[in-house]
Amino acid sequence: MTKPEKSIKGSEVTLYILQQNLFSFEQWLEIESEYRLEPFFSVLDLRPYSQALCSDTKRGRKPENREAILRALLVAPFENISEFTALRERLVSDIRFRYQCGFELAKRVPSISTFSRVFGQIMEKEIAQKLFNDLVQQCLDEKIIVADTIAIDSTAIDAYEKKQPKSKSQETGNATWGAKYDTFRNKITWFGYKIHLAVDTSSELPIALEVTPANINDGDMGPTLIEKVAAQIPEGRLKYVIEDSGYDQQKNYEAAKAQRAQAIIPLNLRNAQEPPEGFSFNGTPKCSMGYEMVYWGCDKNFLKFRCPHALGKVDCPNGMAWCSSSNYGMVVKINVKDDLRRFSLPHRGTKRWEELYDKRTSVERCNSRLKENLTANDLHIRGIKKVTAYIYLNAIVLLATALASKKINCSPKQKVA
Known part of the structure; x- marks a missing residue:
């Protein structure tokens, strides 16, 4: 995602983000806060989650706006805010931020204890986990x-x-x-x-x-x-x-x-047992002279290995005749199901295996x-329950940002603020 371009017409500020195929979270962070929050919130339908945070009883005073509080708690990691005190101070001092989170500007910002209480409900009802799973599904649907x-x-x-x-x-x-x-x-x-x-x-x-x-x-x-x-x-x-x-x-x-x-x-290999006789540690079979054989592809679940002398990898004093009468050289096939740990498809050490591991x-x-x-x-x-909910809120930011980036990039130019 490219850095945003601004065009100023009178008092109107328009932000355009050019399309790019790859999502870059780091580049997204470079966008000024006032411009990135609107597309971030646009992909989050928090109504069902905020309703789950509301009390079933109608007694007592009218509860604070649960959706706005949830939005604020979600965007806090995005804004590098890690304390309820700092979050409330930002909402009090930054009217634009308060408005983008959905709070009524004419009302007072909820107290620190209210934020703490709502976070406790998010933890107990596993709201963050549910939202995380739903966003994973959205990211799967959006490919x-x-x-x-x-x-x-x-x-x-x-x-x-x-x-x-x-x-x-x-x-x-x-x-x-x-x-x-x-x-x-x-x-x-x-x-x-x-x-x-x-x-x-x-x-x-x-x-x-x-x-x-x-x-x-x-x-x-x-x-x-x-x-x-x-x-x-x-x-x-x-x-x-x-x-x-x-x-x-x-x-x-x-x-x-x-x-x-x-x-x-x-x-x-630390504290590892010796491999079975006739095999190296990485599961490569050895020929009768003790040389490691050469991996030669696979056939379904079978790994195929050929004589290293036939392929010019070693100069065996006995040549190929010691192990095989064929000009092709001895061939050994290994079923990877025989030992899930020792054998791998693709074979360990091959270019394809290394590409995957990278x-x-x-x-x-x-x-x-x-x-x-x-x-x-x-x-x-x-406490681990609160920490788990908190980590889920951070992970949600990554998913929501990717969805917002995809939404913006669906057209060559998109006005987002």
């Missing part, structure tokens, strides 16, 4: 999310709670101590939570998420996320599930296979947007 290939990973977020000893914090089910290694094998510890994301590699948009205490193993959450993705997309759509070596556990391969998808996961960076970029561009790592609430 923004493809969902044939997903990437799964987690990211650390710091807690707002007071730090506690590890032995005590693990009993609460909320924030606790987590540890991981960075790219340079330095151990990093934090007190807080993990966001586990399943992201569409084509659009880099989240399809499913979970929030857990920081000590939960990444691999344990893989099957849960795969099941949540499968519940969102048409049956048979999912083809590949891409995860790093931290997910190299049998259950993650089986979870992908249950959806008729292929898990693309590097083998974790798509894992999509989930890293999505995590980065949540934490650096939005407010996922700037918590001012306590």
